[in-house]
Amino acid sequence: MSRLIFLGPPGAGKGTQAKLLSESLGIPHISTGDILRAAVAEQTDLGQEAKAYMDAGELVPDGLILSMVEERLTQRDADSGWILDGFPRNAPQAVALDAMLQRLNQTYSHVINLDVPDDVLIERLLKRGQQLGRSDDTEAVIRHRLQVYREQTSPLIDFYSERQQLQRVDGDQAPATVTAELKGTIQKTA
Ligand code: AMP
Secondary structure, three states: OOEEEEEOOOOOOHHHHHHHHHHHHOOOEEEHHHHHHHHHHOOOHHHHHHHHHHHHOOOOOHHHHHHHHHHHHOOHHHHHOEEEEOOOOOHHHHHHHHHHHHHOOOOOOEEEEEEOOHHHHHHHHHHHHHHHOOOOOOHHHHHHHHHHHHHHHOHHHHHHHHOOOEEEEEOOOOHHHHHHHHHHHHHHOO
16 A cells, blocks of 8 residues: 655655656555645635735644644545645644654655755746635745755755665656656556
């Protein structure tokens, strides 16, 4: 069973690749950013609490994220596997994920980091901001999100490497090549 954790900086292509893999593996793509953006659009309590953090490029408080993820993982379609995209985002979330999975009697099968150099990320994110009009894809917020990534999220690379669980894929290639490498990585170690 595939239960994948997708790590990588903003703009690495996690969302695009996770969506493709989710379709080809028939398992849900669980993007915390997508769930939060939907909550903001629907003006739910969660959305109203999360919006200011998202607009500033800051992480939304762990408590909100953890209950949101646990609720999502207990939905029936997640019984057959899942792809987590954008979560965990810091060490406390990674530790909490372990505990959550233990409660749910699940374990992850792969942790994959999509590597992409900074200059490519900034270029991609600026383009996405123009195309999709995402309110957090302006240059100042992009730079801040990359800084938050470096400070809070990138330590997860060591966290999972030390457990010999990290697999790396070069995300600075044509999207179809990245997809093929991801599929190879998952199959080799399924
Ligand atoms: P993303 O679409 O993954 O780039 O997420 C967009 C924004 O949603 C981030 O900049 C954060 O403000 C928030 N967010 C998404 N996932 C998380 C998470 N796991 N923890 C905290 N904040 C998150």
